[in-house]
Amino acid sequence: VNWHDGSLQGEHISQSHKTFGQIAGLFQDQDAARRMDANTIVYTVQWVSPAAHEGALLWGNTTLEPGRVADEYFMTHGHFHQRRDRSEFYATISGEGALLLMDEARKTWFEPMTAGSLHYIAGNLAHRVANVGNIPLRLVACWHADAGHDYSEIAKNGFSARLLCRDGIPALVGEARE
Ligand code: PA5
Ligand code: NI
Numbered sequence: 504v505n506w507h508d509g510s511l512q513g514e515h516i517s518q519s520h521k522t523f524g525q526i527a528g529l530f531q532d533q534d535a536a537r538r539m540d541a542n543t544i545v546y547t548v549q550w551v552s553p554a555a556h557e558g559a560l561l562w563g564n565t566t567l568e569p570g571r572v573a574d575e576y577f578m579t580h581g582h583f584h585q586r587r588d589r590s591e592f593y594a595t596i597s598g599e600g601a602l603l604l605m606d607e608a609r610k611t612w613f614e615p616m617t618a619g620s621l622h623y624i625a626g627n628l629a630h631r632v633a634n635v636g637n638i639p640l641r642l643v644a645c646w647h648a649d650a651g652h653d654y655s656e657i658a659k660n661g662f663s664a665r666l667l668c669r670d671g672i673p674a675l676v677g678e679a680r681e
Pocket of ligand 2: 582583584591630646
């Protein structure tokens, strides 16, 4: 891991892109979402996957482009870990972001991300990043190889609050739920 730009070097590096079309359903304003280009790459994830062994730690990076859908910032899908005892670190390389965290009782809060900030994500917290700046947000992540990604709760119910641009400033806005 190159700590200056978050790039990965060596063998066993994989990469995946998320296009707007793949995550359009995450955003609140679906009329605005329909006007976006479905082929735009919103974020790219790279990770190193050496042969797994008990206790292995994996490293990866995420580059999240700047942009908004109406007043909602571009963001990652967000997930819990399948194993709720598997924590993770996110370190901000460049850009300005927000790390949204939600516990299993669906309480949501966020930590500001700026170059050099390191964020501990306890194993039982859902996590998502939003780009609240004008340049790509780049982060490096370190997690347990056996953590697993559980996207089901977020796909079904989202987070309990959204990060919206209000008077030019990120604000966490709760959603009315039944
Ligand atoms: O392991 C992680 O938490 C990250 O590498 C994320 O997977 C990455 O930031 C992309 O987010 P998501 O998996 O929620 O689409
Ligand atoms: Ni994770």
